Amino acid sequence: MTARLLRVAKITPLSPLVTRFRFECPEGGTLPLFSGGAHVVVEMPDGGLLRRNAYSLISDPMDGSGYEIAVRREDAGRGGSRFMHSRVAEGDTLRIGAPVNLFSLDLRARKHVLIAGGIGITPFLAQLRQLIRLQLPFELHYAARSRAEAAGLALLPDLPQVHAHISDEGNRMDLGAILAGQPLGTHVYTCGPEGLIDAVAETATRLGWPRGALHSEAFLSPPPGAAFQVRLARSGKTITVAPHQSLLEALEEAQVDAPWLCRGGACGQCETVVLSCKGRIEHHDHFLTDAEKASQTRIMPCVSRFQGEDLTLDR
Amino acid sequence: MPPTAFTPSIPSRPVYPGLVSRGATPALMLADAEGALALADLAASDPAVMDRAHLIYIPAGSDHGARLQALRPAQFHQAPSFATALPRLRKALADAHMGTVLYLAGTEGLIGQGLAEALAAGLPADAIQSEHRGSIARRMQCVHCKGVTEDVTTDPFTCSHCGLTLFVRDHYSRRLAAFQGVCVDAEAPGDIPETQEIRP
Amino acid sequence: MTIRFNDETFRDDYTFHNSPEAVRRFPFPFDHDSYMYSVNIEPHRRGQAGSVFQHRFDVDEHYIAEMRDREITLKDDPLRCQSLPHMELAGWDFLELVMTCKAEDYPDLFSLTRDGDRWHWINRPLGIDQRFTFLDATTLPCGPMEYITRQTQGDHALLDQREGNLWMDAGMITSQADWSLDFDIGMNFFEWHAPVPKAAEMGVFQRALKFLLNLQQGAPVRRLNWTMTVNPRLDTSPENYHKWGPEKRTLTPETVGAKQYLRVELQTLWRLPRSNAVAFPIRCYLCALEDIVTVPKWGRRLHRVLRDLPEELATYKGFSVNRPMIVDYLSKFDDGAPTSPGIFPDP
Structure with a gap:
């Protein structure tokens, strides 16, 4: 595992629960570029414990000046996100692994439809930049409970292809309307809670979409359980x-x-x-x-x- | 004529699992010759499959057109050859939306060419079904001159373009919709093995 | 280190030759006295100075002649270089990889200057001085993959990763061991390996694919593959099989040492950054049997490997018909002494 020590260059709160961290090379210089949808594993020395959590990169894949991630604080989680929120300060150094992409765009697609729920917006923030740079057709749908919780809003470009669905404003995401009538060669990418991924898969199947056009990434962290x-x-x-x-x-x-x-x-x-x-x-x-x-x-x-x-x- | 049972082969050789109705969804259907019978069986299993179907049929010497028309597809067209069906197929693919199913039935040449067109138009592979019926003649690409010889039934055979004697491989290109033919006497010109009929 | 480039040909009069240094650094592929298919993948780490593993993209005395031979092949058949439309980004990734590696590893031969997307590339051996805009293919004389692979020894395939598979969606293939890019382009990992006998049932390809799908940026891997070729011919394509095939039957006991070559492919695999594709350079090294046997360990071992190889593999590798003559020639250099482990000559 090729990991490198990076400096926390900037910490920016995006919402009450979500914080953005920017990492840069301590001695300047550029980091390896990556493809939209890639993640890195952040190592957190927490007392005697070495925690390792994977986070999607949200910065521009073609910009090697730094890596950015967005971390949602999970108070019931295993402690990694709490560590990032409470123990990491600007100027600290952390070991970060090389980017790995298990959720890449299918570059053959005639059109890319990105569907995010909550913190599932993160891989799409990098994919958006890639799609815009490559001038590929896309639309993005971002569902969140409330505007205050929608940490991704501030990071999304103001483009007609970008749609926010805020449920407590009565603007729920209508998957049927999104998926119906898409041109041949459209690929759909979903990231968010399992419920959203299942709902997209169900709706798509009902509309006759083949599995091969559906991509998803559940932000799966190791579930707790009995010892x-x-x-x-x-x-x-x-x-x-x-x-x-x-x-x-x-x-x-x-x-x-x-x-x-x-x-x-x-x-x-x-x-x-x-x-x-x-x-x-x-x-x-x-x-x-x-x-x-x-x-x-x-x-x-x-x-x-x-x-x-x-x-x-x-x- | 029942679906063809082929001998198991190498991973690049296509298989034709048979048609299964996906219901009254938008569908493109392309069949030649005895492939018509596969579509007839499909409609018999679920008549609704024809409700939104655009069916293109190439008789190629057989005579099942009337039978297919009687299945009441939403659109029906009979074409004298694949070449004449192609512009219509391309237009139908260009106008199609996600959720469209493509049913291919008949010879390997027809299935392969329909599949290549559909994939090139962006239809995902798992939206495409196929069933082999009728002739087991192969569509062969000559690896030397790149010419395609249709309806090859013997191994070796003569390339209809450059005249080389080619042996028939099971290696298959989806993009070209053809098996590979390679010069059989390249190392010892004139040393040509006995001609055999191709078996399924 | 300055390289003296050979003036030589890989066709017609076949003036190709290895200097004694080139023979010593030949990547002999057998680390045992017998051969069986295996995944045999290892990290592509820098090897010892002078070896073909010293640099990430080895440049040797055959560089200019190989690039000239590629040009002849492409003039005759431009379809040896193809890239499906979605692979252009991978082509740029690969161009960047090769240019940065070569400029770092061979500063006396290559230089790359970057100012944002404005790049300046100098290739001294080939006399190329090119300014272009990165990611703008209209500023190069041809597509990015073709551009850089016209200047890089070895065949090169670019593999797209999707649906849990790798897809051969672009390549520059002019010195292949008998497979056709024009035919295989667009195939997945299992399909393009379909003609390899037995390996599929042994699960070799499933294991190799799983490994390659998780290949990481900055951690390239390599393996050696091999076959036998009569005459130092790079273009042993199926396209031209009917033209070079007869040469295979021209061996005699008197000429086998000089005309029969062991052909070794140094295959490396690299994860590319922007496209998430995998670059797959297949570098070909040729060495005549009479040069191989100047290294006693190699002479003994090659004799044992080829003598004991299953017939099916000899047929697949296309030298079945010449095997008795080859084995007979090599037997004279095998005194039955034990061989040391590893591929390198004894000191």
Whole structure:
């Protein structure tokens, strides 16, 4: 994992819950460019714990002078966003991984329709800049509960293709109207809560859209759950995964080597062989097929958990 | 004539899983020869599939036009060849919206060319269905002169453009809607294996 | 280090030749005495000075001659270079990658000056001095991928990533081991590998694809592949198979050492920044058997590998008909002594 130490150049509150962080090279210079939809993993040394959270890049992909992310404070979360909000100050340095894109634009599309719910606006802020620069046809729909919560509003360009849907102003997003009558070759991208992604998929399917034209990214963070034990056959260790810890984090804490990229159940990099399983794996990833999940022979430690008597992994 | 059962082959060789009705959605239907029977079976399974269908049929020596017309597609057109059907197909694709389904039925050449046109127009691959019926003749591209020879039934065969003797590969290009033909006696000119009929 | 570029040809009179230094640095592909398909991907780290792994894009004594040969091939068949419309951005990414790497690694040969989008590129070996606007293809004599690959040894494919697959959607392919870009363009990873025997059922491609989909920016990888070619011919395309095919039958026990070449592809894979595409340069190195056997370890090992190779692979790689003659020639250089691990010559 190629990570580099970057300086927090600017912290800007965007809404009561959402804050923008800008990172730059401490000694000046440019950062690798990226493609719209890419994320970076931010490392947060929190006492003895090293937290790693993935955040979409929201700055201009063609501007290497800095990286920007927007972090929503999740008070019930595992602590990463609280750390960013309360412990990080301008001038601090943090380690940031190389950009990785698991939610890229399909550049063959005749038109791109971007649908965001809440903080799901973040990957689209970079994609918008890319679409505008490449002069590609698009429309963007951004749904938020209230204007005050709509942190992305201030960052969206004033263009006729950009539509805000604020539900407490009685302006709810009508997915049927958005998806009906789009020209052949349109691709739809959804980012937001699972409910929104499911609703877009349902509406699109009802209108006869094929799956291949639908793209989505759920901002999946490792869900908490009951603590569980895991035996690690190769390293000969037994570890306990705490309620607010992911299995991957527990592996890292025990200094057991496990590769990773997205830490959100999407890329498949941390896929681990299950040697024996008495109980039920709670698969939370989007990588394994349903059949693979049912077979309980593979697990994605970044998001998935376990309940039962024995789980032994090839790590 | 039932759907053709092909021998399993390499991953680039297309497969034709058969037509399944997606209901009364906007649909383009393109069939040649015995492909008409696949559309007839489709309509029999769900008559509503014809409600918003634009059907283009190329008889190619067979005579199923009247039978297809009786299925009452929203639009029906009979064309003497793929070339004559092409401008109409392109216009229909240009005017289509997301949610349109393309049903292709008949020979590999027809299915392949219809698919290539649709993909080029932006229709996603999973909005396209296909069912093979009728002749198993192949549409072959000569890798040397780039010419396409239609209705190839033997291996090897003679390129209808440059005259080289080509062997028939299973390697298939969706973009060209053709299998690859490669000179069979390139290393030892004149050393040509016995001609065989192509099997499914 | 100054490179002395050879004046040589890869067709007709075949004056191609390797200097003794070029033989020593030849990327011999076998690290064991037998060969089997494997994913064999490793990080494309800088290797030792003088080796083909020293620089990110190796430039050697054949540079000018290879670029001249590419020009001849393209004049004859412009379809060897194609890019589907959505791949132009990847072409710019690749142009930037090559220009920045070469200017950094070979400052005496190449230079790149950037002022925002106003770029100035100098290629001294080829006598090119070009000012252009980055991302404006009208300011180059041809598309960005074609422009830079006319100046970069090796074939080059640009792979689009979507739907959990990689798609061969652009390329400059003039020295291929018998596959056609014009035919394969637009295919996904499994489709363009379809003609490779057996590998699909062994799951090699599934594993390789999964690895490549997660390829990261700044962390390129490489692998070596190989085949056999009679005469030092770069254009062993299927397009011209009927023209070069007869040469394969001209080997005699007297000429096999000089005319039979081991052809090695140094394949590297790079994640591109703006397009998220993957660049796939396939660099070809040729070495005559009589030069290979000047390294005793290589002579012994190549004999054992080719002698024991499954017939199906020899057929796929197209040298089945010449194998007995090749193995017979090489056997004279194999005394049965054990070989050391790794691909490099013994010190």
